[in-house]
Amino acid sequence: MKNIYLLIGGIIFVLASVFLLTDILSYFTKLPPPNVAGEFGDQFGVLNTLFTGLAFVVVIITLRQQAEQIRLQRQDLQNQKEDLKLQREEMQRQCAEQKRQADEFEAQNRLMKIQQFDSFFYNYFNQIYKFKDDINKMKIKNRGYEYKLIHSVYEILYDVYHNDEYKILDKISIDLIKGIMAHLRLYGDSLYIFFQYILDNNYLDDEQKIFYLRILSNSLDSTENKVVYFYGLFCKYYNIAEELNKNGILYKDRVIEQFSIDSTLDSLRNNMDVERNVWLQNWQPTQKNTM
Structure with missing residues (x-):
């Protein structure tokens, strides 16, 4: 205008x-x-x-x-x-701040999960140790000596390995080991389930996993450690047992090594798998009802 x-x-x-x-x-x-x-x-x-x-x-x-x-x-x-x-x-500053907050939250969440796991671990560990304590109260006589139930498995394998020319378990030894393994089932399965739970935990790094696994393995003496490895081979825990062996958690000597690869034990392994699956089917509902 x-x-x-x-x-x-x-x-x-x-x-x-x-x-x-x-x-x-x-x-x-x-x-x-x-x-x-x-x-x-x-x-x-x-x-x-x-x-x-x-x-x-x-x-x-x-x-x-x-x-x-x-x-x-x-x-x-x-x-x-x-x-x-x-x-x-x-x-960019807001994105960096959001990332920092997300990382801080993730770290706090991870720390909380680890603390929860730590609490659960020691509670479960005490329960497993009680299972082993109850088993060790049972004794079996062999060669004039009285052995703890877990140790008796190794002693039978040791006798066969050193005294039998072909190192093959006879029917008496097989039946005896099967009977002992049946008593070890609750302890052995609980232990391997716990091993697997630690290995699969996403909040623990490798060093932390080894730490907790060593706590479990340190609760075993030398013979118990070998028998636990032997138990894993015959109860469909082969992969876990081998992985733990590679990490120095479970170990085996020439006696255990011999019977772990012996083809004559296939029938024993299969029978134990069947019996173990039947036992688990009967055991799990009872556990659910108690929760």
């Missing part, structure tokens, strides 16, 4: 200047008005020069205004770039 007023005012000024120029010039120059058209036209030479100069001034002003506008636009663009940069930095 302001530009329209300026345009109208400019037109009125130009028209007024054209019609009043003769009188204005006569007034200031003290000369008579021109009588010839040529002379009248010559009067506008000064006006032409004036407007040409004004037009040049307007062009300069316009160029300066355009330059100023361009400068302001560049400044706006620079400000926008700075704003975008600040926004990007703020987003």
Whole structure:
């Protein structure tokens, strides 16, 4: 609207200047008005020069205004770039903060899970140790000596390994071991289930897993350790037993090694697997009802 007023005012000024120029010039120059058209036209030479100069001034002003506008636009663009940069930095800071919070939450959650596992571990460990204590109260006589139930398995294997030329278990030895293994079932299965639970725990690193596994293995004496390994081979815990052996948790000597690869024990292994599965089916419902 302001530009329209300026345009109208400019037109009125130009028209007024054209019609009043003769009188204005006569007034200031003290000369008579021109009588010839040529002379009248010559009067506008000064006006032409004036407007040409004004037009040049307007062009300069316009160029300066355009330059100023361009400068302001560049400044706006620079400000926008700075704003975008600040926004990007703020987003990066927020993302970093969110990641830090997520990592902190994950660390706290992991610590809580480890603490829960630690509490569960020692409660379960005490229960397993009680199972072993109850088993060790039972004794079997062999070669005039009275052995703990777990040790008696190794003594039978040891006798066969050293006294039998072919190192093959006879039916009496097989039946005796099967009878002993039946008494070891609750302890042996609980122990291997616990081994597997530790190995599968996602919140423990390898060093922590070895730590807890060694606590379990340290509760066994040398003979018990070998018999537990032997038990795992015959009760479908082969992979766990071998993995624990590689990590130095469970170990075997030449006696255990001989019978662990003896093909004559396949029937014993199969019979024990069947009996163990039947026992687990009968045992699990009882456990569920007590929870």
